[in-house]
Amino acid sequence: MRNKxxxxxxxxxxxxxxxxxxxxxxxxxxxxxxxxxVLYVLPKTVVGIKVTVKRKIEIPGxxxxxxxxxxxTKNVISKRTExxxxxxxDLTTYETEDKxxxxxxxxxxxxxFSFENLTNKGLIFPIEGISSLNSHTFSNPKIYExxxxxxxxxxxxxxxxxxxxVYETVRNDSAAFTVQTKQKLFTxxxxxxxxxxxxxxxxxxRKRRFKLVASIEKNSIxxxxxxxxxxxxxxxxxxxxxxxxxxxxxxxxxxxxxxTVVQEYTYYYEYSPSKTSGKYILFSFSxxxxxxxxxxxxxxxFTIRFNLEYNTAELAKLVNKTDELVFNYPxxxxxDYGNFIIESNNDFQMSKRLKIFQFGNLVNxxxxx
Numbered sequence: 001m002r003n004k005x006x007x008x009x010x011x012x013x014x015x016x017x018x019x020x021x022x023x024x025x026x027x028x029x030x031x032x033x034x035x036x037x038v039l040y041v042l043p044k045t046v047v048g049i050k051v052t053v054k055r056k057i058e059i060p061g062x063x064x065x066x067x068x069x070x071x072x073t074k075n076v077i078s079k080r081t082e083x084x085x086x087x088x089x090d091l092t093t094y095e096t097e098d099k100x101x102x103x104x105x106x107x108x109x110x111x112x113f114s115f116e117n118l119t120n121k122g123l124i125f126p127i128e129g130i131s132s133l134n135s136h137t138f139s140n141p142k143i144y145e146x147x148x149x150x151x152x153x154x155x156x157x158x159x160x161x162x163x164x165x166v167y168e169t170v171r172n173d174s175a176a177f178t179v180q181t182k183q184k185l186f187t188x189x190x191x192x193x194x195x196x197x198x199x200x201x202x203x204x205x206r207k208r209r210f211k212l213v214a215s216i217e218k219n220s221i222x223x224x225x226x227x228x229x230x231x232x233x234x235x236x237x238x239x240x241x242x243x244x245x246x247x248x249x250x251x252x253x254x255x256x257x258x259x260t261v262v263q264e265y266t267y268y269y270e271y272s273p274s275k276t277s278g279k280y281i282l283f284s285f286s287x288x289x290x291x292x293x294x295x296x297x298x299x300x301x302f303t304i305r306f307n308l309e310y311n312t313a314e315l316a317k318l319v320n321k322t323d324e325l326v327f328n329y330p331x332x333x334x335x336d337y338g339n340f341i342i343e344s345n346n347d348f349q350m351s352k353r354l355k356i357f358q359f360g361n362l363v364n365x366x367x368x369x
Contacts, residue, residue, distance in 0.1 A: 024327040024364070027102040038105040039127045040115060042333050044098035045356040047340065049269040049282060049304065050090040053290060055143075057082040060258040062150050063195035067256040070199035077258030084290035086302075087264070089342050091352045097125055098358065103331055115330075123332045141265045143290075150255045153198040158188050195256070202252045209245045212238060267291055271304060273338070274358055279305045285344070300345050306338040312360045327364040336360040 033039070060077045061067075067076045105115075118124045164183045169176055189197075269282050283291050284298035292298055312334045336359035342349040 022105065022107040022328065024106075024329065024331050025104050025325065026331075027104060028100070029325050030104050033104050034106055036106070038107075038115070040103055040105060040124045040330075041097045041099075041127065042101035042103070042331075042357070043095040043122065043125060044101075044272060044358045045093050045095055045335070045354075047271045047273060047304075047354060047356075048092045048094065049271060049342075050088075050092070051086065051267040051269070051283075051291070051302075052088040052090075053265050053267065054085050054087050055082060055263040055265065055290060056085075057146060057261045057263070058258060059146065059149060059261065061255040063191065063198060063256045064258060066192055066195040066199075070195055071202075071253070071256050073257070076256060077260075083287050084285070085287065086285065086349075089350045091340060091342075091350075091354060093354055093356070095122060095357065101333070105330065118330065118332065124330075140267055140291075143265065144263075146259075146261045149259050149261070151251060153201055153252055153255065154189075154194060155197065155201055198252050198255055202249060205245055205249050205252070209242060209249070212242055212245070265290075272358075273306060273356060275308065279303045282342075302342060302344050302349070304340060304342050306340045308359060309337045309339070312336045312363075329364055331362055331364050333357055333362050334360045 027033075027039075058077045058081045060079060063070075064076045064078065068074050115124060115126060119126060164185055165180060168179050168181065170179050267283070271280055271282075273280075280303060281294040282302045282304055283294050284296045284301050285291055286299040289298070294301065335355045335357040337353055338356055338359050339351055339353050341351045
């Protein structure tokens with residue numbers, strides 16, 4: 001009997017001496033926080049979705065109706081149209097604090113545990129380090145309309161002198177009669193007159209460019225061209241002159257044929273998934289209006305979803321205790337993987353495998369060296 005009592009006492013002393021000297025508790029399960037305790041928070045992953053779209057706008061030129069008359073072509077843009085299309089998706093991730101996973105760490109043996117290793121590996125964030133997290137602020141791009149696409153190609157004054165016939169009724173005592181007079185006035189040129197002047201300039205530029213090109217050959221046809229070759233430079237200077245003339249010709253032609261403008265915009269979306277979340281609507285899209293808010297009814301809706309891999313489920317079973325509220329060692333979360341899929345009306349667009357902290361399981365592991 002005596003030996004039994006001694007054994008019980010020794011066992012109790014051993015159990016007390018071997019009891020853990022630290023406690024880790026979720027803040028949600030903590031009534032008060034000791035001033036000597038340490039707070040830390042687990043990370044969660046935010047998925048950033050980058051969407052690149054292209055906008056193609058066809059704009060008629062100011063002299064389009066005269067293209068056949070002055071340039072001999074009917075291949076022109078007759079009305080303004082635009083078309084949007086999705087070019088690319090890109091998925092990236094960054095970590096921020098999980099507001100449901102703040103923990104209170106109390107170590108009776110002060111200074112026996114260091115969080116530096118866990119912090120360096122990105123498995124936990126100390127409270128004082130939260131402000132330096134890689135948070136992102138995104139905003140939708142501003143859509144701008146093309147301006148000043150067609151410069152003025154007038155080489156003469158816009159005001160022209162015109163004659164106007166004026167009829168006046170003159171009355172005297174016995175009769176009235178009509179008098180015809182001519183008046184001179186200045187008015188702006190009509191669109192047709194401007195188009196003709198631009199076409200004439202185009203013709204002169206083409207002749208000038210022909211002479212420059214012809215000057216490269218010493219056996220050019222005609223004495224005037226040979227003389228031109230002696231007076232104008234060659235080499236790099238000639239190359240630049242030809243390029244300037246070609247660009248100016250293209251601009252004049254565009255005032256008849258119209259222009260096609262291509263713009264590229266980038267949209268950013270953020271998504272913080274959880275194990276229980278399903279499809280998430282990113283945006284609506286139409287070829288006429290481009291990217292729109294998800295609640296707007298449109299041709300297509302782009303969504304993101306994921307398939308979990310459950311790689312850490314068995315690990316959690318080995319190291320965790322059921323319904324445990326107070327842990328003896330620091331709590332961390334091993335991230336798990338998910339395959340993220342972007343679809344449009346159930347049509348596959350892209351997929352990417354991403355590591356997500358909140359997909360993993362909480363584990364209570366003895367990490368003390």
